[in-house]
Amino acid sequence: MKELLILKTGALGDVLRTTSILPGLLRRFPGLRVTWLTARGAIDLLRTHPQVAAVVGVDPNSAAELERARAELCARRWDWVLSFDDEQPLCRLASALPAQRLSGAHLDAAGRRVYTPDVAAWFDMGLLSVHGKARADALKLENRRSHPQIFAEMLGIEIGKPQLLLPEAELARAAEFAREHELHAGGALIGLNTGAGGRWHSKALSPERTIELSSAIARELEGRASFLLFGGPDEAQRNARIVELARGRLRLVDAGCDNALLDFAARLSLCRLLITSDSLALHVALAREVRVVAFFAPTSAAEIETYGLGEKVASTAADYCSYKADADTSTLSTERLLAAALRQLTGM
Numbered sequence: 001m002k003e004l005l006i007l008k009t010g011a012l013g014d015v016l017r018t019t020s021i022l023p024g025l026l027r028r029f030p031g032l033r034v035t036w037l038t039a040r041g042a043i044d045l046l047r048t049h050p051q052v053a054a055v056v057g058v059d060p061n062s063a064a065e066l067e068r069a070r071a072e073l074c075a076r077r078w079d080w081v082l083s084f085d086d087e088q089p090l091c092r093l094a095s096a097l098p099a100q101r102l103s104g105a106h107l108d109a110a111g112r113r114v115y116t117p118d119v120a121a122w123f124d125m126g127l128l129s130v131h132g133k134a135r136a137d138a139l140k141l142e143n144r145r146s147h148p149q150i151f152a153e154m155l156g157i158e159i160g161k162p163q164l165l166l167p168e169a170e171l172a173r174a175a176e177f178a179r180e181h182e183l184h185a186g187g188a189l190i191g192l193n194t195g196a197g198g199r200w201h202s203k204a205l206s207p208e209r210t211i212e213l214s215s216a217i218a219r220e221l222e223g224r225a226s227f228l229l230f231g232g233p234d235e236a237q238r239n240a241r242i243v244e245l246a247r248g249r250l251r252l253v254d255a256g257c258d259n260a261l262l263d264f265a266a267r268l269s270l271c272r273l274l275i276t277s278d279s280l281a282l283h284v285a286l287a288r289e290v291r292v293v294a295f296f297a298p299t300s301a302a303e304i305e306t307y308g309l310g311e312k313v314a315s316t317a318a319d320y321c322s323y324k325a326d327a328d329t330s331t332l333s334t335e336r337l338l339a340a341a342l343r344q345l346t347g348m
Helices: 012-018 021-028 040-046 063-073 088-096 117-123 133-142 147-155 168-181 207-220 233-246 261-268 280-287 334-346
Strands: 003-007 033-039 054-058 080-083 102-107 113-115 188-193 225-229 252-254 273-276 291-296 310-314
Touching: 003 088, 012 040, 012 147, 012 280, 021 033, 021 147, 033 040, 033 063, 040 054, 040 261, 054 063, 063 088, 080 088, 088 102, 102 117, 113 117, 117 147, 168 261, 188 207, 188 280, 188 334, 207 225, 207 233, 207 334, 225 233, 233 252, 261 280, 273 280, 273 334, 280 291, 291 334, 310 334
Parallel strands: 003 033, 003 080, 033 054, 080 102, 188 225, 188 273, 225 252, 273 291, 291 310
Antiparallel strands: 102 113
8 A cells, every 4th residue: 555545535534534534544554655735724734734745725616626626636556545525526636536446426327416325434434325314313422432433443544643743933923922911921711712603503502692601710829821713704793802802801812713724733842731613623622632611502422532631521401402493502501611610721
């Protein structure tokens, strides 16, 4: 085994967590050369990874870019192609590649999207499931294995951990930001990433609940805590509300909602603990070995592997893991999240 091609675009957090397969693959196949095709926005998550030899970036919605990628990739013979995207254009690309072995989603002879049996443990819970959507949803709810566990078992490798190496320039900018705002002068620095972007409203804690939780943590730590607020481009207005609510109550600094991807990761790396929704920030924190308290309502907590770096607080409502935009978050109480945060901050 010499040449491996991974096809994985999708959400940035999904791309980053999938890097957990790399250590095991390189241990199983010493000397393996890994090429990874991903969306252009995810290139920075992969280009510094020591076990990725080459990254091919595309716009997954551009037929012209996918055709150029197909021509480039078809110029080589692949020992193994791992196709982890289930969209039609990516399945078509996977089917066109010269490969000794293909695992994952592709098109069958009739042009239908299908997946190979060796990766059924993952795809059986997804949109392409041979069991239909109702059973796929039930399997996802019943699942107790993490994403890295499932992928390691499918690929016949040891479970691994995602990794995100940051260039010196980004680390230096983060250090300067910390000095400018005296982030480490007020006790434990706690990151807050309690939003959820535009799609999954029920992944988030409201600004009011975010401030309630942060205030409770600060009281328990007798004021020896500072907070660094994170968010993406869709959360600027929401985070402005949190900053307003915190004024005069908490030592809180806005990290900004328009940071470049690796600058976002570098600023997050400054934190002792991150309190986060099921989001890109969660996966960045784990890859950067920042402790986490992660909360879940519409999505699966079981799929997340924390690698001993924190804990998960899952909704106990009836619609937990329902993937509903309006899932019930009422059981993600301040008391439960506070207890988890204090355990992580005190090393319990």
